[in-house]
Amino acid sequence: xxxxxxxxxxxxxxxxxxxxxxxxxxxxxxxxxxxxxxxxxxxxxxxxxxxxxxxxxxxxxxxxxxxxxxxxxxxxxxxxxxxxxxxxxxxxxxxxxxxxxxxxxxxxxxxxxxxxxxxxxxxxxxxxxxxxxxxxxxxxxxxxxxxxxxxxxxxxxxxxxxxxxxxxxxxxxxxxxxxxxxxxxxxxxxxxxxxxxxxxxxxxxxxxxxxxxxxxxxxxxxxxxxxxxxxxxxxxxxxxxxxxxxxxxxxxxxxxxxxxxxxx
Amino acid sequence: xxxxxxxxxxxxxxxxxxxxxxxxxxxxxxxxxxxxxxxxxxxxxxxxxxxxxxxxxxxxxxxxxxxxxxxxxxxxxxxxxxxxxxxxxxxxxxxxxxxxxxxxxxxxxxxxxxxxxxxxxxxxxxxxxxxxxxxxxxxxxxxxxxxxxxxxxxxxxxxxxxxxxxxxxxxxxxxxxxxxxxxxxxxxxxxxxxxxxxxxxxxxxxxxxxxxxxxxxxxxxxxxxxxxxxxxxxxxxxxxxxxxxxxxxxxxxxxxxxxxxxxx
DNA sequence: TAGTGGTCTAGACCACTTC
DNA sequence: AAGTGGTCTAGACCACTAA
Numbered sequence: 001x002x003x004x005x006x007x008x009x010x011x012x013x014x015x016x017x018x019x020x021x022x023x024x025x026x027x028x029x030x031x032x033x034x035x036x037x038x039x040x041x042x043x044x045x046x047x048x049x050x051x052x053x054x055x056x057x058x059x060x061x062x063x064x065x066x067x068x069x070x071x072x073x074x075x076x077x078x079x080x081x082x083x084x085x086x087x088x089x090x091x092x093x094x095x096x097x098x099x100x101x102x103x104x105x106x107x108x109x110x111x112x113x114x115x116x117x118x119x120x121x122x123x124x125x126x127x128x129x130x131x132x133x134x135x136x137x138x139x140x141x142x143x144x145x146x147x148x149x150x151x152x153x154x155x156x157x158x159x160x161x162x163x164x165x166x167x168x169x170x171x172x173x174x175x176x177x178x179x180x181x182x183x184x185x186x187x188x189x190x191x192x193x194x195x196x197x198x199x200x201x202x203x204x205x206x207x208x209x210x211x212x213x214x215x216x217x218x219x220x221x222x223x224x225x226x227x228x229x230x231x232x233x234x235x236x237x238x239x240x241x242x243x244x245x246x247x248x249x250x251x252x253x254x255x256x257x258x259x260x261x262x263x264x
Numbered sequence: 265x266x267x268x269x270x271x272x273x274x275x276x277x278x279x280x281x282x283x284x285x286x287x288x289x290x291x292x293x294x295x296x297x298x299x300x301x302x303x304x305x306x307x308x309x310x311x312x313x314x315x316x317x318x319x320x321x322x323x324x325x326x327x328x329x330x331x332x333x334x335x336x337x338x339x340x341x342x343x344x345x346x347x348x349x350x351x352x353x354x355x356x357x358x359x360x361x362x363x364x365x366x367x368x369x370x371x372x373x374x375x376x377x378x379x380x381x382x383x384x385x386x387x388x389x390x391x392x393x394x395x396x397x398x399x400x401x402x403x404x405x406x407x408x409x410x411x412x413x414x415x416x417x418x419x420x421x422x423x424x425x426x427x428x429x430x431x432x433x434x435x436x437x438x439x440x441x442x443x444x445x446x447x448x449x450x451x452x453x454x455x456x457x458x459x460x461x462x463x464x465x466x467x468x469x470x471x472x473x474x475x476x477x478x479x480x481x482x483x484x485x486x487x488x489x490x491x492x493x494x495x496x497x498x499x500x501x502x503x504x505x506x507x508x509x510x511x512x513x514x515x516x517x518x519x520x521x522x523x524x525x526x527x528x
Numbered sequence: 529t530a531g532t533g534g535t536c537t538a539g540a541c542c543a544c545t546t547c
Numbered sequence: 548a549a550g551t552g553g554t555c556t557a558g559a560c561c562a563c564t565a566a
Contacts, residue, residue: 010468042554055465061534062532073462193514193516193517195513195515198510198511215479219463242462242463248460249513251457251513253489254345295552305552306555307535324551326545327545329552
């Protein structure tokens with residue numbers, strides 16, 4: 001038999017999903033359920049904690065326990081990198097994203113710090129540099145209104161970006177056109193990319209920074225950007241609140257028996 | 265100040281990561297830590313539960329609490345769909361995967377059930393069918409030895425697969441060459457795919473089926489497979505233990521200002 | 529100040545594994 | 548039978564929020 005706290009949690013979860021509690025609505029208070037014979041305070045508390053870990057509710061002292069509204073997934077496709085957006089237009093990839101989804105862009109939705117740092121192992125590997133070599137790191141925290149959604153840190157080789165706007169530590173999307181535009185102006189036109197994704201438990205720092213609910217996971221995204229001749233011009237590492245995003249990729253079925261120069 | 269159980273958990277986590285406890289080694293028993301003045305049984309138990317949720321240890325009654333070994337991520341790239349593997353060779357995609365990683369293939373590592381079911385909403389949408397239309401569902405549970413790693417359910421339109429080996433409910437990878445080979449033989453050569461990934465909390469059923477640790481998330485993968493003329497011949501839905509996989513995709517930076525027929 | 533969730537204790541008892 | 552983690556209770560007290 002399932003534990004008492006698990007049964008209680010499942011029962012409430014079912015009620016939430018059936019719509020008996022609307023998003024924003026308060027759940028019964030712990031002491032009330034104790035009174036109603038659902039168990040001791042610890043037992044009811046365990047059930048509420050489980051619901052919180054499952055992302056259904058948020059609890060806070062003084063406030064109570066309220067049903068979370070489930071914001072729709074933010075869908076990310078490769079069209080967010082469309083050259084037309086950053087080369088010809090006024091937009092930066094992440095802004096274009098907003099435009100497409102009907103949200104207004106606000107300047108302070110992205111904070112940025114630029115610094116010269118020794119390359120961490122994954123960065124060095126991506127750039128083909130010895131570990132610890134100097135690279136420029138441009139770290140951003142991207143927000144949706146007041147809610148942080150992900151971090152994104154781009155690493156560049158010094159010889160590619162020194163003397164460009166990227167090195168200017170002014171907050172904001174690296175000026176008109178963003179980082180890709182700056183590289184383009186410097187003679188490095190990006191051509192293809194490789195993205196790797198995996199999910200993991202967040203660090204305690206990330207929990208604070210991204211305002212993650214207890215038990216919530218993150219997805220780490222590694223993006224390596226190449227020019228047409230295969231030079232790596234950017235390696236970016238993003239940490240996303242896992243529950244808030246989906247990723248979509250289109251590709252041809254590879255066929256190693258043919259060499260048509262199309263597939264990669 | 266952080267709660268006492270959190271401090272204890274962080275201290276132990278640090279020791280584990282520093283290597284003070286080797287994988288497979290037992291942590292001190294709860295009662296011992298109570299004796300040592302780390303708090304009451306509930307407090308120490310809360311700390312251990314947190315470590316379990318973070319994937320560092322597994323607890324079981326009778327056994328104790330042991331440090332988990334972190335199996336390396338299984339890396340999935342699009343080369344696992346290489347036509348050479350299922351068209352010309354003897355392998356099926358998932359077997360080729362094993363071969364590449366040096367693991368032996370065993371017949372019983374995949375169980376399969378085939379049935380005709382009314383299409384769930386996402387399936388109907390992918391196939392362009394009305395909701396509830398009949399489709400064939402081929403559900404597999406894939407294991408790595410005794411450890412289940414993911415489920416994968418493929419949905420086919422009846423007119424594409426009736427009379428083929430796919431409909432034969434024999435356990436195993438749908439015969440020589442797998443599902444793609446069967447479609448190929450039936451005149452539907454797969455050409456391109458779209459994959460969408462997102463992470464979510466598992467259902468209680470999935471926790472059992474995939475033997476997930478408490479607090480562990482899953483990644484849901486939607487794969488739509490097309491022929492060259494754009495016909496959808498398969499929609500597959502996979503549920504993966506999130507901590508055990510990474511996905512990699514290569515793509516050209518799109519450029520909507522040109523129409524070179526290469527990018528999609 | 530009143531009301532909310534969060535932590536902690538001490539101890540009883542249960543469930544499962546191993547010997 | 549002995550030893551492990553898991554559940555549960557009753558109650559004290561703490562931390563934060565809102566009126």
